[in-house]
Amino acid sequence: MKYFWGGKEAMMKAKPKLLPFDKNIQDYDILFIGTPVWAWTYAPPLNTLFSTCQIVNKKIAIFCCHGGNKGKIFDQMKKVLENNQILGEIDFQDPLKNNTDANIQKAKKWAEDIMKMLKKYEKNT
Numbered sequence: 001m002k003y004f005w006g007g008k009e010a011m012m013k014a015k016p017k018l019l020p021f022d023k024n025i026q027d028y029d030i031l032f033i034g035t036p037v038w039a040w041t042y043a044p045p046l047n048t049l050f051s052t053c054q055i056v057n058k059k060i061a062i063f064c065c066h067g068g069n070k071g072k073i074f075d076q077m078k079k080v081l082e083n084n085q086i087l088g089e090i091d092f093q094d095p096l097k098n099n100t101d102a103n104i105q106k107a108k109k110w111a112e113d114i115m116k117m118l119k120k121y122e123k124n125t
């Protein structure tokens, strides 16, 4: 039922109400945006986020968790975030079930490498 309902919501581009959060995206230059893959696309809460928060001129790293078929999720995320600079992308296959520790290390290294790249870039400009 979860897959059926969730898959339908994702395909219909549903915009569920988000839980309140106390962060203002406009206060940040760099964002890491991640999602589970639902029906080969991003999960519905991101539809809400993308349609309610203006996300432009940011530096954004994108990531996803999936069960083995991520479809074209990164192309879709890049399209909806087209007025931003995409810093990198990475995916994890069911990280809570498979190689959790290795996936944690992979995620940390990826995030650290992106931050190092940004610092190096800022130093040279």
Ligand SMILES: Cc1cc2nc3c(=O)[nH]c(=O)nc-3n(C[C@H](O)[C@H](O)[C@H](O)COP(=O)(O)O)c2cc1C
Binding pocket: 002, 003, 004, 005, 006, 007, 035, 036, 037, 038, 039, 040, 041, 065, 066, 067, 068, 069, 070, 071, 093, 094, 095, 096
């Ligand atoms: C409604 C629903 C749809 C899903 N669709 C896909 C899919 O299209 N491709 C895929 O590889 N995994 C799919 N999955 C599996 C999840 O993406 C995967 O289990 C992911 O690791 C879940 O991350 P989470 O633990 O952060 O929710 C789906 C899961 C759900 C609940």
